Amino acid sequence: MAQVTSNLLLVSLILAAVIVVKAEDPYLYFTWKVTYGTISPLGVPQQAILINNQFPGPNINSTTNxxxxxNVFNYLDEPFLLSWNGIQHRKNSWQDGMLGTNCPIPAGTNFTYHFQVKDQIGSYFYFPSTAMHKAAGGFGGLRVNSRLLIPVPFADPEDDFTVLIGDWYTKSHKAIKKQLDSGRSLGKPDGVLINGKSGKGNGKDVPLFTMKPGKTYRYRICNTGLKNSLNFRIQGHQMQLVEMDGSHTVQNKYESLDVHLGQCYSVLVTADRAPKDYYMVASTRFTKYKLSSTGVIRYTNGKGPASPELPEAPIGWAWSLNQFRSFRWNLTASAARPNPQGSYHYGGINITRTIKIVNSVGTSGGKLRYAINGASHVNPTTPLKLAEYFGVGSKFFKYDTILDNPLNIRKNRLNVVPNVIAATFRNFVEIIFENREKSIQSWHLDGYSFFAVAIEPGRWSPLKRKNYNLLDAVSRHGIQVYPNSWAAILLTLDNAGMWNLRSNQWDRYYLGQQLYVSILSPARSLRDEYNIPDYFELCGIVKGLPKPPPYTI
Structure with missing residues (x-):
């Protein structure tokens, strides 16, 4: 009898294990209504894009995998799309939400995004990718928490706060779009917002966050703006950096942080000061004009207003460059993260291709345009990914219209075309961003994290590789390039799909400073890329065409 009981127990354990293995990861369901609404963050009533009547939009709180x-319902009067800044969409560029991969959601209809935060942790945000909708809102925080079984390299904080900072314009998104379409530049913003508000700094502001004395809190700070890098600091408090763009970092402490466009930083802040109010400050960097905003943090036992003396931002970009060099990947921290080609040891992988990206500005038809290697991107009526998938890509674009290593980019000689690079699946590549202008630039690559191995003044050459950090550069999805400087990143192209590489300055993005990287799996296998979803919106020339044979295992 004991043997039978033992065998039954063994069978039960095996069945339980099989069920656990086959069980799907948890689902989170949301219904979002995208509408217009009136807000006055800078004291001027203006039309904004709201999600579920919120500005900023709802925060997504998820866990790895x-x-x-x-389900997004578009109640605007024009097509709309959302994209997910930093979410890698493994094998699934169908959910990227960019005009090169998705048909925009027509006015009065809906579309359901379905993606998995596979092997990721960290701080991200979502935003509208169509027209100049980002100038009107429609953005919000997206966090991916570590699973309970995965140790995190710091104690659980008392609470977890999302801080969305960004420059802001009081013009409507339609007026801004019309301004850019007419050939005029975007111009200076009207202010800076923190979580959709601009503090008056007069002691009467409602606190954005509260802290208990002696407790430690996590602040996730993301720059969702259009044009400016911002410096972020908290009056009287140090910030202990623990994560950026989805990677745990060496936990250095900072008085302030330069948060560049599209980037996110997580810091720990301990309520260890005198019990009263304190200001958090976000202010513009690397510009002749100075714009700033404040937000109040209140101690629960606070006994007085915040001091009117605000901490100053640093001056110059050399300080910012040195801060970049202080960032290091935490190599001892456990985390959910892909490891293509053993890329934790990325310094030992041979580079198979170098792609040099040079930003430039010029005109086409007498109107302002921005470009990469002299090519200014324009979106065709059929999304590039759909055209490629249905075998009609040659009707809309040519691969590799730009050179990997442009020797000379002629001023004002721009080629306005759909800009697509064909890249080899699983190649280990080096991308060089060379900024020959006097303003700071910021770049992002969808679908990937990359190793930000160097930023230096001057022009890049192969000899500069000796200065790369080949041990513990942070794996991230965005990088800044200072004036007349270059930056280098390394990555394995293991995520098949069509992915957007873009300037994070949104006027530059809108006027052509972007391209798409096409990475096709030779095996055409579900192991490498998902099939187009059955419910996927089709538009342009492929609407009504029969779908190609599906990929199989």
């Missing part, structure tokens, strides 16, 4: 399903 969660499946996220978001």
């Amino acid at each position: 969660n499946n996220i399903v978001i």
